[in-house]
Amino acid sequence: MIDLHCHTLHSDGTDTPERLALLGDEAGLTALCLTDHDTLGGIPALLAMQPRTRVRLLVGTELSCRFLGRSLHVLGLLVDPLNAAFQARLEELRGRREDRNRRMLVRLGELGYPITHEDVLQQSDSPLLSRVHFAKALAAKGFVRRAPEAFARLIGDDCPGFVPRQELAPEEATRWIREAGGVPVVAHPGRFAGSGFRWDEAMADLQRLGMEGLEGYYGEYRASEQKYFLALAARLGMVVTGGSDYHGAHKPGLRLGSGRGGLKVPDELLDRLETQQIHGTYQ
Ligand code: AMP
Ligand code: MN
Ligand code: MN
Ligand code: MN
Numbered sequence: 001m002i003d004l005h006c007h008t009l010h011s012d013g014t015d016t017p018e019r020l021a022l023l024g025d026e027a028g029l030t031a032l033c034l035t036d037h038d039t040l041g042g043i044p045a046l047l048a049m050q051p052r053t054r055v056r057l058l059v060g061t062e063l064s065c066r067f068l069g070r071s072l073h074v075l076g077l078l079v080d081p082l083n084a085a086f087q088a089r090l091e092e093l094r095g096r097r098e099d100r101n102r103r104m105l106v107r108l109g110e111l112g113y114p115i116t117h118e119d120v121l122q123q124s125d126s127p128l129l130s131r132v133h134f135a136k137a138l139a140a141k142g143f144v145r146r147a148p149e150a151f152a153r154l155i156g157d158d159c160p161g162f163v164p165r166q167e168l169a170p171e172e173a174t175r176w177i178r179e180a181g182g183v184p185v186v187a188h189p190g191r192f193a194g195s196g197f198r199w200d201e202a203m204a205d206l207q208r209l210g211m212e213g214l215e216g217y218y219g220e221y222r223a224s225e226q227k228y229f230l231a232l233a234a235r236l237g238m239v240v241t242g243g244s245d246y247h248g249a250h251k252p253g254l255r256l257g258s259g260r261g262g263l264k265v266p267d268e269l270l271d272r273l274e275t276q277q278i279h280g281t282y283q
Pocket of ligand 2: 007037
């Protein structure tokens with residue numbers, strides 16, 4: 001069993017990379033890939049754990065791009081952590097995130113929910129601030145009772161306090177990831193669009209824009225979704241990946257490796273991913 005999608009406190013999870021590696025061992029995983037949003041900040045500490053763990057520790061990241069007027073997440077799996085150009089590109093993305101964060105503070109103030117940068121920073125164990133930390137700050141200030149309420153009323157994608165980031169074009173994301181030696185994979189397509197959405201054409205478009213794989217196994221998919229996306233990948237000749245999207249305490253009840261209980265990502269997917277990485281095709 002493997003897990004190719006998880007987060008640490010270097011983005012919006014709550015565990016250190018060291019603890020994540022140990023959890024990987026405990027879960028009996030053969031490999032795990034760390035995919036923090038917009039950063040490889042947790043990677044050095046993760047890789048330093050390799051001599052102390054059986055689970056193979058792999059390098060990745062999760063980027064956001066704009067597709068059909070909405071945010072589409074893209075995993076950059078097996079990127080080279082020493083690629084300086086990619087690091088500079090991630091830094092640029094973090095700059096855009098900080099810019100968005102500043103504007104979101106202003107917006108929330110205008111709406112009658114004044115919180116400060118300091119308030120948000122207090123909720124994070126790393127310099128990267130995400131909406132998860134905004135939600136906690138709003139709860140700490142008493143503007144909402146609990147963090148999920150902040151997403152429901154204030155800072156969720158369609159809420160008045162949400163300010164979008166300047167997001168990448170899909171072809172930029174895929175080029176950046178490929179140039180860093182990684183494989184671009186559409187993250188949790190089932191979360192991008194509801195059950196009425198017909199993926200065939202949209203996914204073929206994404207494939208033309210450089211996406212080479214899709215997340216067919218996911219910590220929060222129903223069995224029917226998993227079946228649908230595995231069949232879609234087979235039809236289009238895309239590599240399949242899978243992961244829990246573990247965020248530690250920020251996603252209660254969701255475990256590394258097994259997700260909500262039923263997740264089981266087969267080892268063979270990693271062999272195919274590595275073939276895809278080298279040859280551009282997994283067949
Ligand atoms: P950001 O990248 O700063 O825009 O924050 C996005 C993160 O917020 C996602 O990666 C999720 O971890 C979290 N998130 C987004 N929407 C929700 C929601 N409706 N409920 C809970 N968490 C959410
Ligand atoms: Mn997240
Ligand atoms: Mn995501
Ligand atoms: Mn994720």
